[in-house]
Amino acid sequence: MKRGIVFFLVGLILGTAGALVYAWLIDPVAYYDTTPPLMRADYQETWIRLSVLAYGAEGAMERTRLRLSGLPEARVRAVLERTLEDVVAEGRPLTVLQRIAELAKLYGLDTTSVRIYTDSGEFELTPDTVTLVPFTPTPSATPSPLPSPTLTLRPTLTHTPSPPTPKPTFTASPVPSPTPTRVFTSPYRLLEQSPMCKTRPVITLTVVREVTQTVRGREQLEQVGVPGLEVWLLWDDGADHAITGLRPDEGLGYADFAVEPERTYNLYLASPMGVPVASLHVRPCTGTEQGAWMGWSLLILQQVP
Amino acid sequence: MKQFFLLLLGIAGGVGLGLLIGWWLWPVTYTNTSPANLRADYRDEYIRLIASAYAVDGDLGRAEDQLAQLNPEEPNVPLVTLAESLIERGAPSSVIIPLVQLARDLGTVTVVMEPYVQGGHP
Numbered sequence: 001m002k003r004g005i006v007f008f009l010v011g012l013i014l015g016t017a018g019a020l021v022y023a024w025l026i027d028p029v030a031y032y033d034t035t036p037p038l039m040r041a042d043y044q045e046t047w048i049r050l051s052v053l054a055y056g057a058e059g060a061m062e063r064t065r066l067r068l069s070g071l072p073e074a075r076v077r078a079v080l081e082r083t084l085e086d087v088v089a090e091g092r093p094l095t096v097l098q099r100i101a102e103l104a105k106l107y108g109l110d111t112t113s114v115r116i117y118t119d120s121g122e123f124e125l126t127p128d129t130v131t132l133v134p135f136t137p138t139p140s141a142t143p144s145p146l147p148s149p150t151l152t153l154r155p156t157l158t159h160t161p162s163p164p165t166p167k168p169t170f171t172a173s174p175v176p177s178p179t180p181t182r183v184f185t186s187p188y189r190l191l192e193q194s195p196m197c198k199t200r201p202v203i204t205l206t207v208v209r210e211v212t213q214t215v216r217g218r219e220q221l222e223q224v225g226v227p228g229l230e231v232w233l234l235w236d237d238g239a240d241h242a243i244t245g246l247r248p249d250e251g252l253g254y255a256d257f258a259v260e261p262e263r264t265y266n267l268y269l270a271s272p273m274g275v276p277v278a279s280l281h282v283r284p285c286t287g288t289e290q291g292a293w294m295g296w297s298l299l300i301l302q303q304v305p
Numbered sequence: 306m307k308q309f310f311l312l313l314l315g316i317a318g319g320v321g322l323g324l325l326i327g328w329w330l331w332p333v334t335y336t337n338t339s340p341a342n343l344r345a346d347y348r349d350e351y352i353r354l355i356a357s358a359y360a361v362d363g364d365l366g367r368a369e370d371q372l373a374q375l376n377p378e379e380p381n382v383p384l385v386t387l388a389e390s391l392i393e394r395g396a397p398s399s400v401i402i403p404l405v406q407l408a409r410d411l412g413t414v415t416v417v418m419e420p421y422v423q424g425g426h427p
Binding site (some may be wrong): 038 | 312358
């Protein structure tokens with residue numbers, strides 16, 4: 001009887017081994033007809049990034065939702081956030097930025113870039129700086145086709161959650177008018193953007209306006225610094241601001257910021273809303289200046305309407 | 306004879322046990338696959354995504370690498386095949402043009418694609 005059990009066990013081992021050799025070596029599992037959620041993590045991230053960029057190009061929301069369905073939401077959010085920061089830093093077209101920010105918002109992201117490009121009208125900075133009250137388009141008895149939004153700055157030292165803001169309402173008017181549209185026409189234009197390699201990176205800027213001066217009977221166009229202008233620098237989780245002209249030895253339109261390496265900054269003038277004047281990434285310098293970081297020097301023109 | 310029978314019984318039991326483990330107790334989980342293993346419709350979608358993303362970021366090297374994940378030897382083949390197939394099926398220009406533009410930049414425009422080069426419509 002004992003011998004019989006031994007034969008049975010030997011057979012069992014041989015059978016199991018044979019089945020495993022067949023399953024693992026002779027005819028191993030072939031992966032085909034899989035779906036994106038079954039892909040390796042890095043391929044999933046590529047799929048998500050491509051879907052996000054494609055949404056930026058096409059704007060097909062339902063299709064994008066389908067493309068992203070079944071993928072881990074945390075991964076989608078992380079890649080979405082990264083992709084949005086990348087396209088902002090690369091200076092992609094505004095429609096692309098707005099679409100991707102809109103998608104990011106739908107997935108519950110609430111970063112500075114999302115707030116800027118979704119243009120929700122609600123903009124809250126870090127508690128120790130200032131809170132910006134949402135813009136409220138000013139209704140008038142005879143509304144103009146393009147009501148200009150006004151922005152009120154209200155400095156505060158403590159963080160107070162902003163109350164729910166009523167949607168802007170426009171009073172009815174007997175005169176038919178087109179749907180109010182907010183148009184961003186920045187009065188500031190970036191003329192020059194030069195890299196500067198320093199061990200402690202800085203972003204410096206000079207804001208100028210063009211004036212016509214008559215010299216010996218001839219008219220000349222000259223650039224003069226614009227003092228007293230508020231400059232905002234926004235990044236992922238913070239903001240800073242400065243006023244031009246506080247260092248007159250550098251020029252009336254001059255302001256600067258100390259910045260951190262490997263960070264992307266959006267620069268705004270007058271108010272931190274709408275489209276940034278410049279998006280700047282502080283990256284390592286290469287070549288002979290290794291160890292230094294690439295800051296930026298900007299020359300910005302204030303266009304007089 | 307009885308011992309031989311027991312041996313066969315053991316082998317049969319072993320095969321059964323192996324299959325029980327492989328198919329029920331510890332089944333294969335399809336994870337960590339690559340884009341090359343995607344179902345045909347997802348593969349097509351992947352190629353479309355690569356072309357659309359290329360239209361935004363203009364990174365040709367990256368687009369080529371991503372296409373190579375589908376066909377490492379001839380990365381352009383899946384792109385050309387899909388573009389031509391969509392043209393034959395009369396797909397909208399908005400779908401075809403990004404594919405043709407990527408094919409053009411990779412230097413693989415075919416006669417069928419010609420009318421769509423430069424964002425044109427046939």
